[in-house]
Amino acid sequence: MLCHTLVGKHTKMSEVELSCLAYAKMYLHASQFPRCSVNGLLLSSSPAGGTICITDCVPLLHSHLSLAPITQLALTQVDVWCSQTQQRIVGYYQANACVSDSSPTPCALKIAEKIFEQCNNAVLLMIDGEKMFPGCRAPPIVMYERKDARWALKDKHTIMLRQWEETCSIVNQLFSSGDQALLVDFDSHLDDITKDWTNQKLNAKIMELVSPANGNV
Amino acid sequence: MSSISELYDVTWEEMRDKLRKWREENYRNSEQIVDVGEELINEHASKLGDDIWIIYEQVMIAALDCSRDDLAWSCLQELKRQFPDSHRVKRLAGMRLEALERYEDANKLYDSILQDDPTNTAARKRKISILRAQGKSSEAIRELNEYLEQFVGDQEAWHELSELYINEHDYAKAAFCLEELMMTNPHNHLYCEQYAEVKYTQGGLENLELARKYFAQALKLNNRNMRALFGLYMSASHIAASPKVSAKVKKDNVKYAAWAASQISRAYQMAGRGKKENKCSVKAVEEMLESMQITMS
Numbered sequence: 001m002l003c004h005t006l007v008g009k010h011t012k013m014s015e016v017e018l019s020c021l022a023y024a025k026m027y028l029h030a031s032q033f034p035r036c037s038v039n040g041l042l043l044s045s046s047p048a049g050g051t052i053c054i055t056d057c058v059p060l061l062h063s064h065l066s067l068a069p070i071t072q073l074a075l076t077q078v079d080v081w082c083s084q085t086q087q088r089i090v091g092y093y094q095a096n097a098c099v100s101d102s103s104p105t106p107c108a109l110k111i112a113e114k115i116f117e118q119c120n121n122a123v124l125l126m127i128d129g130e131k132m133f134p135g136c137r138a139p140p141i142v143m144y145e146r147k148d149a150r151w152a153l154k155d156k157h158t159i160m161l162r163q164w165e166e167t168c169s170i171v172n173q174l175f176s177s178g179d180q181a182l183l184v185d186f187d188s189h190l191d192d193i194t195k196d197w198t199n200q201k202l203n204a205k206i207m208e209l210v211s212p213a214n215g216n217v
Numbered sequence: 218m219s220s221i222s223e224l225y226d227v228t229w230e231e232m233r234d235k236l237r238k239w240r241e242e243n244y245r246n247s248e249q250i251v252d253v254g255e256e257l258i259n260e261h262a263s264k265l266g267d268d269i270w271i272i273y274e275q276v277m278i279a280a281l282d283c284s285r286d287d288l289a290w291s292c293l294q295e296l297k298r299q300f301p302d303s304h305r306v307k308r309l310a311g312m313r314l315e316a317l318e319r320y321e322d323a324n325k326l327y328d329s330i331l332q333d334d335p336t337n338t339a340a341r342k343r344k345i346s347i348l349r350a351q352g353k354s355s356e357a358i359r360e361l362n363e364y365l366e367q368f369v370g371d372q373e374a375w376h377e378l379s380e381l382y383i384n385e386h387d388y389a390k391a392a393f394c395l396e397e398l399m400m401t402n403p404h405n406h407l408y409c410e411q412y413a414e415v416k417y418t419q420g421g422l423e424n425l426e427l428a429r430k431y432f433a434q435a436l437k438l439n440n441r442n443m444r445a446l447f448g449l450y451m452s453a454s455h456i457a458a459s460p461k462v463s464a465k466v467k468k469d470n471v472k473y474a475a476w477a478a479s480q481i482s483r484a485y486q487m488a489g490r491g492k493k494e495n496k497c498s499v500k501a502v503e504e505m506l507e508s509m510q511i512t513m514s
Binding site: 064066067068069070072073076077078080081084085098100101106107189190191193194196197198200 | 497
């Protein structure tokens with residue numbers, strides 16, 4: 001009887017919540033570079049413990065994902081920015097160029113490991129390109145979490161996307177208004193350092209669209 | 218829905234010239250090419266003269282990129298009608314099949330071109346692209362290596378091969394390809410900088426020093442290459458922080474890193490001027506440079 005109760009305690013799955021802002025920017029990033037593999041970092045502005053709330057993301061690269069210098073540079077800069085803005089890096093996302101294969105690459109696993117060293121409930125998110133089409137009902141994402149020294153598929157029921165319909169509609173609005181072109185990733189920033197990889201402008205546009213959905217006027 | 222000429226207040230000649238510029242500089246801005254090209258073809262075909270054929274080709278390829286099979290098909294029909302036995306047009310038909318993921322049919326088409334003309338490089342390259350699209354990287358690498366044994370001067374192929382090796386984490390072979398490219402294109406700062414990135418990734422003191430040298434070389438060729446500047450900063454910092462180097466090497470690298478840091482600061486300060494929105498990135502860089510200085514001293 002005692003064993004049974006103990007087992008019950010230890011198998012509580014950690015839930016992950018993905019905000020509209022984070023989802024929208026990841027989606028836009030993958031759409032902006034359809035022929036490239038893209039990646040980025042998942043951030044949280046909530047305190048550690050309990051449900052992981054992914055509140056934002058930083059799109060990083062669309063070329064040479066497996067080369068070290070720019071990845072290291074980006075990780076360092078995002079780290080700094082996070083400490084300046086009370087956010088934490090809680091995960092990593094990647095969309096593979098080859099649409100039919102959404103499994104994590106060695107490079108994805110490596111970076112996710114690094115993040116896991118600092119955040120013990122870090123998540124690895126792969127974007128499933130095959131599910132990225134208008135009218136698709138399911139979120140095109142596959143999440144992994146660290147379990148028994150490897151990255152294991154996360155139970156879909158522990159992943160929450162609040163207001164999924166509104167999120168889809170917001171993404172569509174961004175495409176029809178042309179605002180999806182506002183997205184800047186770290187790679188593009190290095191091509192032109194006047195561009196803002198924290199995407200303040202785009203964030204503001206997205207938050208504007210989010211508010212009515214929440215009932216906040 | 219207003220036309221491109223109305224929206225941007227351009228003449229058909231300007232649209233034609235824009236298309237030529239994109240063609241010559243190999244831009245892959247397919248949505249724009251489709252917008253401009255489709256209007257040009259529909260409204261001004263008669264004025265384009267012989268240019269129309271190369272425009273059909275350009276627009277067709279862009280249309281495939283944008284899943285506009287209707288437009289691709291009509292361009293292809295025009296080209297087939299004008300050039301009924303052309304291998305060049307056959308290759309375009311093959312590309313359309315590729316876009317529809319009918320890879321077996323596409324391969325058959327390319328094989329028939331190669332039977333007729335075994336030296337047709339375009340068809341060979343399309344076959345390799347199909348392998349890539351199917352995720353068959355090792356086969357693509359093998360075919361590309363064979364291709365390069367015959368066509369050793371094909372820059373595009375060497376670069377494609379370096380990309381494939383980088384994706385497979387075979388950095389030594391990627392470096393070899395980039396060395397070929399640097400030899401034949403000594404003024405290209407991008408090849409230097411990519412080579413440096415590969416060396417940095419391979420790691421170890423010797424590779425870091427090589428990386429630093431090639432980042433510096435890339436900067437010499439183009440002093441606005443930010444990746445090279447950051448690369449120089451990071452490689453010099455890592456060398457300086459290594460316990461294995463002599464005092465002189467450490468001193469030299471501290472100097473290189475300090476120089477790079479000041480250049481980075483300057484570049485960001487200039488970039489930050491008057492632009493409120495990139496304040497965050499400027500602040501992040503400043504703090505990063507400060508904190509790395511502390512670890513080096």
